[in-house]
Amino acid sequence: MTKEDLQVLFPDLENELYDEILSNATVKHVKAGDTLLKVGQTIRSTMLITEGIVKLYREDDEGKEFFIYHLNAGQACSLSMVCATRHETSEVLAKALTDSTVLSIPLEFMDQWMSHYKTWYQFVISSYRNRFEELLKTIDAIAFSNMDERLENYIKKQAEQLGNHIKMTHQDIANDLNTSREVISRLLKKMENKNWLAIHRNSIEWIKK
Amino acid sequence: MTKEDLQVLFPDLENELYDEILSNATVKHVKAGDTLLKVGQTIRSTMLITEGIVKLYREDDEGKEFFIYHLNAGQACSLSMVCATRHETSEVLAKALTDSTVLSIPLEFMDQWMSHYKTWYQFVISSYRNRFEELLKTIDAIAFSNMDERLENYIKKQAEQLGNHIKMTHQDIANDLNTSREVISRLLKKMENKNWLAIHRNSIEWIKK
DNA sequence: TTTTCATTGTGACATAAATCACCAGATAGC
DNA sequence: GCTATCTGGTGATTTATGTCACAATGAAAA
Numbered sequence: 001m002t003k004e005d006l007q008v009l010f011p012d013l014e015n016e017l018y019d020e021i022l023s024n025a026t027v028k029h030v031k032a033g034d035t036l037l038k039v040g041q042t043i044r045s046t047m048l049i050t051e052g053i054v055k056l057y058r059e060d061d062e063g064k065e066f067f068i069y070h071l072n073a074g075q076a077c078s079l080s081m082v083c084a085t086r087h088e089t090s091e092v093l094a095k096a097l098t099d100s101t102v103l104s105i106p107l108e109f110m111d112q113w114m115s116h117y118k119t120w121y122q123f124v125i126s127s128y129r130n131r132f133e134e135l136l137k138t139i140d141a142i143a144f145s146n147m148d149e150r151l152e153n154y155i156k157k158q159a160e161q162l163g164n165h166i167k168m169t170h171q172d173i174a175n176d177l178n179t180s181r182e183v184i185s186r187l188l189k190k191m192e193n194k195n196w197l198a199i200h201r202n203s204i205e206w207i208k209k
Numbered sequence: 210m211t212k213e214d215l216q217v218l219f220p221d222l223e224n225e226l227y228d229e230i231l232s233n234a235t236v237k238h239v240k241a242g243d244t245l246l247k248v249g250q251t252i253r254s255t256m257l258i259t260e261g262i263v264k265l266y267r268e269d270d271e272g273k274e275f276f277i278y279h280l281n282a283g284q285a286c287s288l289s290m291v292c293a294t295r296h297e298t299s300e301v302l303a304k305a306l307t308d309s310t311v312l313s314i315p316l317e318f319m320d321q322w323m324s325h326y327k328t329w330y331q332f333v334i335s336s337y338r339n340r341f342e343e344l345l346k347t348i349d350a351i352a353f354s355n356m357d358e359r360l361e362n363y364i365k366k367q368a369e370q371l372g373n374h375i376k377m378t379h380q381d382i383a384n385d386l387n388t389s390r391e392v393i394s395r396l397l398k399k400m401e402n403k404n405w406l407a408i409h410r411n412s413i414e415w416i417k418k
Numbered sequence: 419t420t421t422t423c424a425t426t427g428t429g430a431c432a433t434a435a436a437t438c439a440c441c442a443g444a445t446a447g448c
Numbered sequence: 449g450c451t452a453t454c455t456g457g458t459g460a461t462t463t464a465t466g467t468c469a470c471a472a473t474g475a476a477a478a
Contacts, residue, residue, distance in 0.1 A: 411424095
């Protein structure tokens with residue numbers, strides 16, 4: 001990871017801050033499907049995504065995993081930034097969707113950087129605001145939409161992240177939306193009839209728009 | 210509003226910060242039911258609640274209002290803190306539940322205080338974390354629970370805020386939970402049969418536990 | 419007092435979604 | 449190639465919730 005890479009991924013930070021990040025962060029590589037953060041785990045560092053896509057989930061008491069949003073390269077796990085300052089535990093589950101690379105910054109730098117680097121504080125605040133907005137959108141979806149709209153919305157988001165060929169089974173999608181496989185299969189079939197997508201084995205292809 | 214009042218409501222801030230707040234904030238009094246912040250409104254100041262209870266809502270395109278959480282005296286509207294730094298617009302609707310008093314702090318102080326006062330930055334961060342957690346709980350409720358659990362949960366929260374006599378009509382509750390009045394009436398009746406509450410005209414009385 | 423209106427109760431029915439049951443085709447392992 | 453397993457399709461049924469219709473009640477207004 002070079003300074004130039006960092007500058008591309010995280011623009012608008014102070015020059016010295018890039019050096020600070022490089023000298024204090026440890027780089028972690030994770031494989032697709034690996035868990036980065038479990039619910040209840042103590043957060044000891046702030047995580048910046050430099051490569052890949054990470055999915056965030058909320059878990060219920062029975063272990064069902066409800067998808068809330070994606071984190072891309074150039075984004076930070078907001079919760080890890082805020083928790084970090086007080087050694088708190090994670091409220092969410094983070095899993096790598098693709099092979100990913102993460103910069104892990106020990107929490108003690110959070111406090112320092114927040115007061116020393118105005119651009120860091122702006123980065124933290126804007127990350128937070130963005131994640132907050134994602135959560136609000138998630139609430140909108142489940143509070144105001146039926147499953148057909150939620151599914152469409154969900155597939156569009158996946159397609160934005162990984163392209164139009166979405167390699168997931170109906171069961172995978174059902175899990176993310178906390179519904180049953182049959183419901184997803186039926187709704188997908190309807191969408192296929194409307195020519196919004198094509199259903200293949202182990203994947204679907206988003207066509208619409 | 211005296212310095213002592215502030216210290217009670219917002220403990221753990223630096224001594225000089227209380228003076229800063231007192232000399233730079235304007236005090237606003239609002240009546241129960243008044244709107245403090247509309248969706249889409251530009252945020253020009255950070256709001257600290259010093260008296261009363263404020264309800265936050267998410268609005269859909271048809272103007273339906275979905276309740277997300279309460280803000281009490283001693284808390285801040287997190288969104289107003291983060292938006293403030295970039296003159297952004299509100300994503301939520303805030304309404305006073307009771308007559309309330311709010312300190313309004315022009316946004317330019319946010320930046321200053323964040324770098325000057327460590328306790329302010331900690332306050333902002335912890336407010337943010339708390340609001341984030343509330344949002345996650347809201348998501349849990351709608352993603353994982355049926356209407357009966359959500360209603361119980363909702364009534365408990367109201368009872369915590371205002372005591373066991375909850376002065377709301379069934380329609381009011383239905384609006385907050387984005388369902389219909391009949392559903393609420395029937396579920397309340399069931400809870401009354403289980404002696405969890407008593408239904409009165411224009412109010413319900415929470416008895417359970 | 420009488421009238422009007424808002425609030426609540428409730429049956430009947432419609433719809434969305436969950437669950438169950440079972441089948442068929444595809445794929446991987448033997 | 450044969451078999452077990454995974455994945456997807458689909459009907460039947462149940463459950464939760466939403467909608468409609470209308471009655472009963474109490475409170476406020478006239």
